[in-house]
Amino acid sequence: MEKRRKATPEDGVLTRIGQAIMLHRAGDREEARNRLSALWHEIGPQGDAFHRCTLAHYMADTQDDPRDELDWDLRALEAAEGFVTERPEGPGTAPAESAVADGPGPRHPLVALRAFFPSLHLNIAADYAALDRPADARAQLRRARASVNALADGEYRQGLRDAIDRLQLRIDGAAGHAS
Known part of the structure; x- marks a missing residue:
């Protein structure tokens, strides 16, 4: 030790x-x-x-x-x-x-870097959404969802899931208004 x-x-x-x-x-x-x-x-x-x-x-x-x-x-x-x-x-x-x-x-610890992935993909998705690139944003949200599932249950994981869901709704709402 x-x-x-x-x-x-x-x-x-x-x-x-x-x-x-x-x-x-x-x-x-x-x-x-x-x-x-x-x-x-x-x-x-x-x-x-x-x-x-x-x-x-x-x-x-x-x-x-x-x-x-x-x-x-x-x-x-x-x-x-x-x-x-x-x-x-x-x-x-x-x-x-x-x-x-x-x-x-x-x-x-490698796990510390792996714990960054959901947040990194979520941030990149938000960046793409801000740049009016919804397809790229959705691709990053898929990666965020996949990587958040690898995290242990807890507040961090749930907070990320909630943020992913909010961004998904925002992107889908923006796409609905663009029609």
Whole structure:
């Protein structure tokens, strides 16, 4: 048990992401976006997938333009998908199924990234709906529904199901009004 605690020290990157999220929720969208942007450049394209996914997921929420929001949500999905589907190479690496990320940074449970999928697909569906792309939105909603079923029962799962249903109704209502 002691070995596990040493392998997962407090994560300064996640703390900084959390601080930016608090700024955004307090109404300082621009400062949150600036801090997340600086952190994105610091992490870099080869940075920890969990960090990149988390940061991009929240960076999307700070965007003013729906196209930019979609770009960031797609980056978050790309980071998550790349992590869960690719097997790191080299000595001492573990297969993706082992539920840890390889690399110099902290190790993160694979389940944490998998728990992002329903929310990521839901956000992308909302982005497509905002961009008046209902077919793409519906495709993402199908992926959100499929991935939410893999989650454990609880408030998070039910909240996502409710949000998926609300967005589906909104898209279907918009399509009905467009006729």
